[in-house]
Amino acid sequence: MDPLLLELAKLQKDGNLKQSIEDVDKIIEQLEKARETIVADPNSASFTLAKLQNPLKHGFDKVNDDLKKVHRGHNAYSKALDKNFPVKALPTDYDALASHPSLINRAIAMHLLREGQFSVASTFLTEALSNPPSPSPTPGTPNPNPNNDSTSLSTLKSQELQEKFSNMYQILYELKSRNLHPAIEWARQNSTELENRGSNLEFELSKLQYIWLFLGSSVNGLPDDENNGFFGALRYARNNFPRHKHVRYLKDCQQLTTAILYRSNLKDSPYHRLFNTETAWDEIATSFTREFCSLLGLSPSSPLYLATTAGAIALPTLLKLATIQKEKRTEWTTQNELPVEIALPRSFIFHAIFVCPVSKEQTTEANPPMMMPCGHVVARESLGRLSKGGRFKCPYCPSESLMKDAREVVL
Ligand SMILES: [Zn+2]
Structure with a gap:
């Protein structure tokens, strides 16, 4: 078994506060009993309190021991985490998110709100608003416009x-x-x-x-x-x-x-x-x-959760890619497409992909799939090449049509 899972199982067994809570409850029970005895017979006060001393000391010692065990569990787990996930700098030249810190803060606040972590969200919002982040420009990504406040945290209707x-x-x-x-x-x-x-x-x-x-x-x-x-x-x-x-x-x-x-x-x-x-x-x-x-105009699961999980799945492949590119001194030039396949779980795929059967290229927003009146679908650029502006025959059936009769398919 993965050593980390073993450590996690140990932490779940030893690292919880169940025993401490039970022992604190025992102390409370003893104190309440003593109070009742004293209320019933005020003369017994000094005797009852004296009798309480040893059991209480023992009780507190026990709670401390319980907590020591919990701390030990947490320390062992954090050591195992450090060992299994050594901190490595990402092989990127710049932080692609640095240009939009307000958007990141907004995504975090939204995530906390939609997960029902209301008090954490409120603390986060207060602290983020009192320490406004300063964006730094990132080459190759749209950079922040300081006058555009529509994405800032202060416009988030958090109470609502x-x-x-x-x-x-x-x-x-x-x-x-x-x-x-x-x-x-x-x-x-x-x-x-x-x-x-x-x-x-x-x-x-x-x-x-x-x-x-x-x-x-x-x-x-x-x-x-x-x-x-x-x-x-x-x-x-x-x-x-x-x-x-x-x-x-x-x-x-x-x-x-x-x-x-x-x-x-x-x-x-x-x-x-x-x-x-x-x-x-x-x-x-x-x-x-x-x-x-x-x-509410929101997706069913938190975009921050989806983005970070998808990122964590993709990271090993991307790190490998970066290493290979460094060795071979090549660069990743296609802007809207990754040069490698990232296999994501089914629940992470939101848009169907269409590959044009004529050009064998994946369709994009600029070159969307188009359906001819016969029902066959090809990419718009392929359609343009086929039609040459006039009447043309579908490559898959004998039907003839005109470019203007084709309709865009939204997947
Ligand atoms: Zn056809």
Whole structure:
């Protein structure tokens, strides 16, 4: 096993404060007991206090010992970190981020706010604002404009964001405790915006609520009555399903209600899959977070987290590249493209890539994919070469078309 993982396991075992907290609780318990004894019989005060002396001293010694163990654990781990990740200077000539320190600070503040670390975010903002960073120009990157304040920290509506994210975490907390009501309430309040985005969240929440009620006491532990179990679900469906008028929900509503016929033996019914809630709660929480952030105009996960994680994945390859370039005295000249492939996890890929089948080049903003009326797609430059301004034949089928009939494809 990786030696660092071993050290981490040791740290998790020894480096936590569980034992210290238990021992402090014991001391508090002894003190409270003594107080009660003295209140009940004030004459016993000196005797009770004398009796308390030794156990208390022993208790405090124990807490100190516990803490020593924790410190030892942390020291060992930090040594292991230093050993496994020796500090090495990056082989770059300049700091590409140095020209935009306010943007970096803003990204950090936003990250803390959206992670729910409100008090850390507030301290960070206060300190960052009282020590404004000074940008230094970086060759080859757009440099800061001191008059442009739109990206600065002071314009960050931190209080407003904090309230919104605190609401989001509250709803997520309730979802974790299997309570859908606050999420349903939120989705109803934002129904129009969600519908405009083509989001199914409001319906998915209703659906899960129905299933949750339908499965009744066996999963939710509540007594089956007119509000829970089969009758509760039926009542819920009557009151709520008519809200979801869109035709795309029709099939689901039909299946959910038809399942009533199979309720005595749901698991052998054609609908058993609909009622499997194993992953439903996690999925609904993810979908809620995504919709909540998108209504705030934000991405579902923190851009700072994504950027640093992607950077950490890419770094070893880039370091190797830099070493090779130094040895061979070559330079990386393509500005918008890396000369090496960086394999990132699927969740880090946000844009589909299109390679033109004619030129074999990856399409770019300046040379986007274009779809001809026959449905075949090539890059705009290839299309220009094919058409030469007039009517031309598609390279993949017998259809003929004109350049002006092709439409840009946004991936
Ligand atoms: Zn074609």
